[in-house]
Amino acid sequence: MLDKVIVGSEEWCAFPNLGIPAIKARVDSGAKTSALHAINIHPFIKDGDNWVRFDINPIQNNTKTVIHCEAPLVDKRIVKSSSGYREKRYVIKANIQVGDSNWEVEVTLTNRDSMGFRMLLGREAMSGRILVDPEQKYLLGQPTTEKLKEYYNKNEEPKKGLRIGLLASNPELYSNRRIMEAGEMRGHEMHFLNLKYCYMKLDAETPEIHYRGGRVLNDFDAVIPRIRPSMTFYGCALTRHFEALKVYCLNSAAAISQSRDKLYSLQLLLNSGVDIPTTGFANSPLDTNDLIKMVGGSPLIVKLLEGTQGKGVVLAETKKAAESVINAFKSLNANILVQEFIKEANGKDIRCFVIDGKVVAAIQREALPGEFRANIHLGGTASIIKATAEEKKIAIKATKAMGLKVAGVDIIRSSKGPLLLEVNSSPGLEGIEGATNKDIAGEMIRAIEKNFKI
Known part of the structure; x- marks a missing residue:
């Protein structure tokens, strides 16, 4: 018992192996697991082993001081927070220093911006080593402001590139990980912003976007919106607010919104001279036969206007x-499109990836044997293909009609020539990078750099 360190309910500790010389911790014997504040979390392979790379702002309410860390990855597990929220977290092992004592602990990584402490020391890490006097604080001392400046000023690098x-x-999605990596490789300060954690202040004089915990997000040079269909309304509202703050958005909120409206997007495409499969739209079920x-x-395709890709x-x-x-959908007051079925396409379509007015890559996608394919990509295999000049022209014209800087344009080859199926404002990168071996994520970052003349 005499060998144990006596600590208060709050103490300063350090993680020497992570390059963190001082961080304030909440000592909580009621919490089983220890947690460390982390952002920009990315798993990777190092010498054949699983590691994780992350950034930490070690000082509360100070986002300018950033420590870039790497550590062996131990596990991924579900952790229930004190508020009852369940979250899947990465778990690392690291040496912690408390006073003069140093030992290895398991720590989960999570964004603690909304918490009062960047570090939570749980009972598993304390077992056999620490006694807690809950009435006391900083029994092992605390660094002065000057000492903290000495610790961390040397870690503050001059700003390079863009923020x-x-x-x-989803930070773990292949496309999102690749974009983060591509930006960092080109010297930019990349931040993953979970749109569910963002909220807005609408004010004529001081409009703001805040992040969970109250962090203000008004200091970005550029934002790349990649909004899942179910979050279109809120994601576009956030994108508009960034635009109001004069932040460059790779795809604008207006362009994303109209690309997600299936009927309106088809009308825009036709007005721009882009051919599509013959499509019908009606409100009354009495017009079904003529539709x-x-x-x-028949055969024909019936598409829900509000449906997401493939659904x-x-x-x-x-x-x-x-x-x-058609009548079943109408009885549910659902808006639908009716579209001709392009049989001669034989389960294949062309995906052209357009960035800043140029087709940077193209693949052919083919359904798996026996898989239903309704003029829309549902899965299967992808292979590199050379898009024709006409297909490239259609892809570029369609992207321009939507007002998008980045888009995945799906084209189907028919007896009438190439027909446009869909324009996707948040196209996935995994299939097209895997098939073509091209750095599509890097091309997206370069499109931002061109706007800033970097």
């Missing part, structure tokens, strides 16, 4: 089946 935010929902004739009869899409192989599907 870029990736506005998305079917309008698109050339809410039905192939009706006969006239009777088409009538049943």
Whole structure:
């Protein structure tokens, strides 16, 4: 017992192996797991082992001081916070120094911006080594302001490149990880901004965007919106607010919104001279028969206007089946599009990736044997292909019609020539980078740099 360190409810500690000379911790024997504040968390392989790379702002309410850390990855586990929120976290092992004692502990990584302490020391890390006097604080001393400046000023690097935010929902998604890596490789300060953690202050004089815990996000040079369909409304509202703050957005809120409106986007494309499969739209179920004739009869495709890519899409192989599907949707007051089925495409489409008015890569996607494919990509295999001049022209024209800087344009080859299926404002990178071996994420970063003449 005499060998144990006596600490208060709050203490300063250090993580020498992570390059963190001082960080204030909440000592909480009621918490099983220790937690360390971390942002920009990315797993990677080092010498054949799993590691994780992350950044930390070690001083509360100070986002300018950043420590870049790497540590062996031990596990990923679900942790329940004190507020009852369940979160999957990366777990690392690191040496912690408390007073004159030093030992290895397991620590979970999580964003603690909303908490009062950058570090939580739980009972697993304290077991057999620490006794807590909850009435006391800083029994082991605390660094002066001058000492903290001495510790951390040397870690503050002069600003290089741009401060870029990736506005998305899942930091582990391949596309998001690649964009973060590409930006960092080109010397930019990258921040993953979970759009669910962002909130806005609408004010004529001092409009702001805040992040969980109250951090103000008004100091970004550029933002890359990658908004999942279910978050379109809120994601576009945030993007508009960044635009109001004069932050450059790679795709504008207006462009994203109109690309997500299936009917409006098709009308814009036609007005720009882009051919699409013959498509019908009606409000009344009394017009079903003529609607079917309008698109050339069965087989035909029925698409929910509010459906996301690959969902809410039905192939009706006969006239009777088409009538049943259309009337069923109408009975639910659902808005639908009816579209001709391009049989000669034989389950294949072309994805052209357009960045800043140029087709940077193209792939052909083919459905797996026996898989239903309704003029829309549902999965299968991808292979590199040389898009024709006409297909490239359509892809560029379609992207321009939507007002997008970055888009995945899906084209189907028909007996009438190439027809445009869809313009995706948040196209995935995994399939096209894997098939072409091109650095698409890097091209996206270069498109931002061109705007700043870097």
